[in-house]
Amino acid sequence: MQINMPVDDNVINQLKIYDMVEITGKIFTGRDAVLPKIVKCIEEGTCEEKGIHLTGGAVFHTAVSPAGIGPTSSNKVDIEGSIPALSEAGIKMHIGKGSLKKETTEALKKYNSIFLVTPPSTAFLTASIKSRRVVAFPEEGMEALHEIEVENFPAIVAIAHGESIYDK
Amino acid sequence: MITRKEIVDKTAETLLKASTVFRPDQLEAYKRAAESEDSEHAKWVLNNIIKNAEIAEDKVFPLCDDTGIPHVLVEVGEDAVVPAGFFSAVEEGVAEGLRKLPGRPMAVKGNDYERISQSAGLSEDSSDLAMAPMQIRRISGKKIRLTLMMYGGGPEIRGKTLRVFHKHSVDTVVNEMIEWAVEGAKLLGCLPCILSFGIGRSNLEAASLSMEAMAKGNFTVQSEMEKKITDEVNKAGYGALGLGGKTTALATFVKVGPQRASGIRVVSMRLGCCFDPRRAEWEFEA
Numbered sequence: 102m103q104i105n106m107p108v109d110d111n112v113i114n115q116l117k118i119y120d121m122v123e124i125t126g127k128i129f130t131g132r133d134a135v136l137p138k139i140v141k142c143i144e145e146g147t148c149e150e151k152g153i154h155l156t157g158g159a160v161f162h163t164a165v166s167p168a169g170i171g172p173t174s175s176n177k178v179d180i181e182g183s184i185p186a187l188s189e190a191g192i193k194m195h196i197g198k199g200s201l202k203k204e205t206t207e208a209l210k211k212y213n214s215i216f217l218v219t220p221p222s223t224a225f226l227t228a229s230i231k232s233r234r235v236v237a238f239p240e241e242g243m244e245a246l247h248e249i250e251v252e253n254f255p256a257i258v259a260i261a262h263g264e265s266i267y268d269k
Numbered sequence: 270m271i272t273r274k275e276i277v278d279k280t281a282e283t284l285l286k287a288s289t290v291f292r293p294d295q296l297e298a299y300k301r302a303a304e305s306e307d308s309e310h311a312k313w314v315l316n317n318i319i320k321n322a323e324i325a326e327d328k329v330f331p332l333c334d335d336t337g338i339p340h341v342l343v344e345v346g347e348d349a350v351v352p353a354g355f356f357s358a359v360e361e362g363v364a365e366g367l368r369k370l371p372g373r374p375m376a377v378k379g380n381d382y383e384r385i386s387q388s389a390g391l392s393e394d395s396s397d398l399a400m401a402p403m404q405i406r407r408i409s410g411k412k413i414r415l416t417l418m419m420y421g422g423g424p425e426i427r428g429k430t431l432r433v434f435h436k437h438s439v440d441t442v443v444n445e446m447i448e449w450a451v452e453g454a455k456l457l458g459c460l461p462c463i464l465s466f467g468i469g470r471s472n473l474e475a476a477s478l479s480m481e482a483m484a485k486g487n488f489t490v491q492s493e494m495e496k497k498i499t500d501e502v503n504k505a506g507y508g509a510l511g512l513g514g515k516t517t518a519l520a521t522f523v524k525v526g527p528q529r530a531s532g533i534r535v536v537s538m539r540l541g542c543c544f545d546p547r548r549a550e551w552e553f554e555a
Contacts, residue, residue, distance in 0.1 A: 103360075103473055118511070119310060121310070121313060122370065127287065148370075164334065164373070164376075166334060166374060166452055167371040167374070167395065168331045168332055168336045168371060168372060168373040168395075169330065169333065169334040170334055170337075170496060171308050171333055171334035172458065173335075173460070174423060174426070174456075174458045176456065176458075177364045195330065197458070198458030198459065198510065198511075199456060199457070199458035200455070200511060202454065217457070217511075218511070219493075220314050220317045220318055220321070220459075220509075220510055220543075221332070221333055221334075221458070221459045221542070221543065221544070222317050222320070222321030222332075223321070223325070223331050223332060223333045223334040224289075224322075224324040224325035224328060224330045224331065225317065225320055225321040228324060228328075228492060229328065240390075242374070242390075242391055242393070243356075243373070243374065243391075249481045255317065257310060257313070257510075257512065259511075259512075262404065265515070266512060269509060269513060
């Protein structure tokens with residue numbers, strides 16, 4: 102299934118676990134260093150003034166370095182811990198790798214957001230990038246909040262609507 | 270006579286090859302695994318990894334964005350003369366290779382406290398990433414063989430070095446190794462895993478033997494012990510990328526060292542990710 106960013110609830114409602122998708126459009130990237138900072142912005146209500154528009158968006162758990170992009174483990178405390186708040190603030194898709202806790206599955210269900218995984222195929226994924234820019238927190242370098250424009254970025258739905266492939 | 274330039278250039282080339290190229294036995298293991306899978310999702314992941322390897326080799330681009338910490342094994346022939354400055358030339362070659370790759374700029378700056386807490390930031394220069402201390406072995410002949418491996422971070426989270434009470438049974442030790450691997454594989458995102466084990470007398474020796482297992486392991490030549498571990502781990506059914514299927518582990522490499530008269534064996538496990546071992550070698554005629 103082709104997904105064009107940004108997405109709304111109608112798109113999310115059509116997706117179920119094990120669905121294979123290709124994503125085209127602009128997505129955020131962030132990992133351990135910056136995601137807790139975004140959560141703080143959400144709590145303080147300062148996202149919009151920093152140019153961070155989360156509604157209908159996706160966050161790919163990766164750094165953006167000269168060595169390319171590739172999913173880091175989403176079950177790291179700082180990353181998984183950001184998923185509920187980001188979902189509540191409008192992020193519809195979290196993309197990474199590794200299993201997540203039941204509490205996170207529940208939070209995703211509550212805010213109608215989903216978790217997708219993608220193989221750590223850096224050479225392949227990096228070839229899908231059409232443009233990139235730093236959105237916020239440039240002091241974090243490769244771990245800053247980036248926006249990348251991707252074309253036919255491959256992923257598979259791992260958690261959706263309270264169901265997880267890791268419970269199978 | 271080996272020149273310094275030759276050592277630097279060949280080390281840099283070896284680092285690039287280790288970081289961007291699947292070896293034939295590695296590729297064959299992936300193709301066999303993809304063919305054996307019934308699940309379309311598992312096939313999709315395994316074929317994606319193969320496609321990634323083709324692009325990486327073609328474009329000389331990193332297989333994985335976690336380009337890893339360089340680890341070097343140097344095997345010195347009994348009749349070889351190691352030229353003055355050999356080790357610093359290898360270090361220079363590693364730095365040159367990281368610049369060319371380019372490696373992920375992940376060297377942590379600062380004093381002891383700042384490096385531990387990562388509070389003084391990162392270097393922007395890929396080549397500032399120091400390699401791990403070299404391991405040295407003796408071999409016969411006149412060659413100096415350099416094996417370069419790139420250690421990604423995920424396996425370091427799931428790896429383990431610990432004593433095992435063997436109770437005078439190989440099965441006791443092997444079953445413990447399988448248990449560690451299954452436990453770690455459940456949380457490793459980048460499945461299938463490639464397992465490397467060293468069994469020795471001390472924590473350092475076991476870890477060093479695990480590195481040697483990784484340096485020498487061949488995906489298509491598996492011992493009875495290695496095959497048993499792979500097969501047992503695959504029964505867990507986590508599958509490629511955790512999506513289920515037959516391939517949780519692609520292969521296992523084991524190196525058993527000398528043992529001491531004791532009730533324990535020290536086992537070191539690297540639960541390697543799907544690109545492990547990122548490895549290449551070069552032989553210098555000394």
